[in-house]
Every structure is written in C-alpha cells, then in structure tokens.
Amino acid sequence: xxxxxxxxxxxxxxxxxxxxxxxxxxxxxxxxxxxxxxxxxxxxxxxxxxxxxxxxxxxxxxxxxxxxxxxxxxxxxxxxxxxxxxxxxxxxxxxxxxxxxxxxxxxxxxxxxxxxxxxxxxxxxxxxxxxxxxxxxxxxxxxxxxxxxxxxxxxxxxxxxxxxxxxxxxxxxxxxxxxxxxxxxxxxxxxxxxxxxxxxxxxxxxxxxxxxxxxxxxxxxxxxxxxxxxxxKxxxLxxxxxxxxxxxKxxxLxxxxxxxxxxxKxxxxxxxKxxxLxxxKxxxLTETCST
Numbered sequence: 001x002x003x004x005x006x007x008x009x010x011x012x013x014x015x016x017x018x019x020x021x022x023x024x025x026x027x028x029x030x031x032x033x034x035x036x037x038x039x040x041x042x043x044x045x046x047x048x049x050x051x052x053x054x055x056x057x058x059x060x061x062x063x064x065x066x067x068x069x070x071x072x073x074x075x076x077x078x079x080x081x082x083x084x085x086x087x088x089x090x091x092x093x094x095x096x097x098x099x100x101x102x103x104x105x106x107x108x109x110x111x112x113x114x115x116x117x118x119x120x121x122x123x124x125x126x127x128x129x130x131x132x133x134x135x136x137x138x139x140x141x142x143x144x145x146x147x148x149x150x151x152x153x154x155x156x157x158x159x160x161x162x163x164x165x166x167x168x169x170x171x172x173x174x175x176x177x178x179x180x181x182x183x184x185x186x187x188x189x190x191x192x193x194x195x196x197x198x199x200x201x202x203x204x205x206x207x208x209x210x211x212x213x214x215x216x217x218x219x220x221x222x223x224x225x226x227x228x229x230x231x232x233k234x235x236x237l238x239x240x241x242x243x244x245x246x247x248x249k250x251x252x253l254x255x256x257x258x259x260x261x262x263x264x265k266x267x268x269x270x271x272x273k274x275x276x277l278x279x280x281k282x283x284x285l286t287e288t289c290s291t
Contacts, residue, residue: 006022014030038054046062062078078094088104096112110126136152152168174190184200216232254270262278
C-alpha cells in the first residue's frame with residue numbers, strides 16, 4: 001500500500017513517487033523518487049532519488065542520488081551521489097560523489113570524490129579526491145588528492161597530492177607532493193616534494209625535495225634537496241644540498257653541499273662543500289671543515 005503525505009505550495013512542478021513524506025514550498029521544480037522524507041523550501045530545483053532523508057532550504061539547485069541523508073541550507077548548488085550523509089550550510093557550491101560523510105559550513109565551493117569523511121568550515125574552496133579523511137577549518141583554499149588523512153586549520157592555501165598524512169595549523173601556504181607524513185605549525189610557507197617525513201614548527205619558509213626526514217623548529221628559512229636527514233632548531237637560514245645528515249642548532253647561517261654529515265651548534269656561520277664530516281660548536285665562522 002502506497003503511503004503518500006505531501007504538502008505542495010506555490011507555483012510548483014513536482015513528480016513524487018514511492019512511500020514519501022514531503023513538504024514543498026515556493027516556486028519549485030522537483031522530482032522525488034523512492035522512500036523519501038523531504039522538506040524543501042524556497043525557489044528550488046531539485047532531483048532526489050533513492051531512500052533519502054533531506055531538508056533543503058533557500059534558493060537551491062540540487063541533485064541527490066542514492067541512500068542519502070542530507071541537510072542543505074542557504075543559496076546552494078549541490079550534486080550529491082552515492083551513500084552520503086551530508087550537512088551543507090551557507091552559500092555553497094558543492095559536488096559530492098561516492099560513499100561520503102561530510103559537514104560543510106560557510107561560503108564554500110567544494111568538490112569531493114571517493115570514499116570521503118570530511119568536515120569543512122569557513123570560507124573554503126576545496127577539491128578533495130580519493131579515499132580521504134579531512135578536517136579543514138578557516139578561510140582555506142585546498143586541493144587534496146589521493147589516499148589522504150589531513151587536518152588543516154587557519155587561513156591556509158594548500159595543495160596535497162599522493163598518500164599523505166598531514167596536520168597543518170596556522171596561516172600556511174603549503175604544497176606537499178608524494179608519500180608524505182608532515183606536521184606544519186605556525187605561519188609557514190613550505191614546498192615539500194617526494195617521500196618526506198617532516199615536522200615544521202614556527203614562522204618557517206622551507207623548500208624540501210627528495211626522500212627527506214626533517215624536523216625544523218623556530219624562525220627558519222631553509223632549502224633542503226636530496227636524500228636528507230636533518231634537524232634544524234633556532235633562528236636558522238640554511239641551504240642543504242645532496243645526501244646529507246645534519247643537526248643544526250642555534251642562530252646559524254649555513255650552506256652545506258655534497259655528501260655531508262654535520263653537527264653545528266651555537267652562533268655559527270658555515271659553508272661546507274664536498275664529502276665532509278664536520279662538528280662545529282660555539283661562535284664559529286667557518287668556510288670548510290673536514291676530517
């Protein structure tokens with residue numbers, strides 16, 4: 001037996017099929033199919049298919065397919081496909097595909113594809129692809145691709161590609177590519193490429209390329225290239241190139257090139273070139289040291 005209880009008000013063109021409970025108000029064009037519970041208010045164009053529970057308010061254009069639970073509020077243009085649980089609030093343009101659990105708040109433009117769990121808050125422009133778990137807060141522009149677990153907070157512009165686990169906090173501009181595990185905190189501008197494990201804290205400008213394991217703390221400007229293992233602490237300006245293992249501590253200005261193993265401590269200015277094994281301690285001005 002068909003159970004259909006529906007209130008339709010205004011200049012409405014609407015097709016409703018199945019066991020449906022539905023309230024539609026305003027100038028609405030709507031197709032609803034399946035076992036659906038739905039409240040639609042405002043000037044709305046909407047297609048809803050499948051076992052769907054949905055509340056849509058405001059001037060909304062929306063296509064929802066599959067077993068979907070969704071609340072959409074505000075001036076929203078949204079396409080949702082698959083088994084999706086989603087809350088979208090504000091002036092939002094959003095495409096969500098796949099088995100997705102997602103909360104989007106604020107003036108958001110967002111494309112989410114794949115098996116995704118995602119919370120996005122604030123004025124956010126975001127593209128997320130792949131099997132992604134992601135929390136994004138603040139005024140954020142972000143592209144995330146691949147199997148990614150990522151927390152991004154603050155005014156952040158960020159591109160993350162590959163199998164990445166990443167926590168980014170603060171006013172951060174960051175490009176991360178490859179299989180990367182990375183924690184970035186503070187006002188940071190950072191480019192990280194390759195298979196990289198990296199912790200960056202403080203006001204840091206940093207370019208890291210290659211298979212790199214690196215901890216950078218403090219107000220640091222640093223370029224690291226090649227297969228590098230490096231710990232940099234303090235107010236440091238440092239360029240490291242080649243296969244380098246290096247610990248740098250203190251207020252240090254340092255350029256290191258070549259296959260180098262080096263420990264630098266104290267207020268040091270140092271240029272190291274070639275196949276060098278070097279330990280520098282204290283207030284040292286050195287151009288080359290080797291053993």
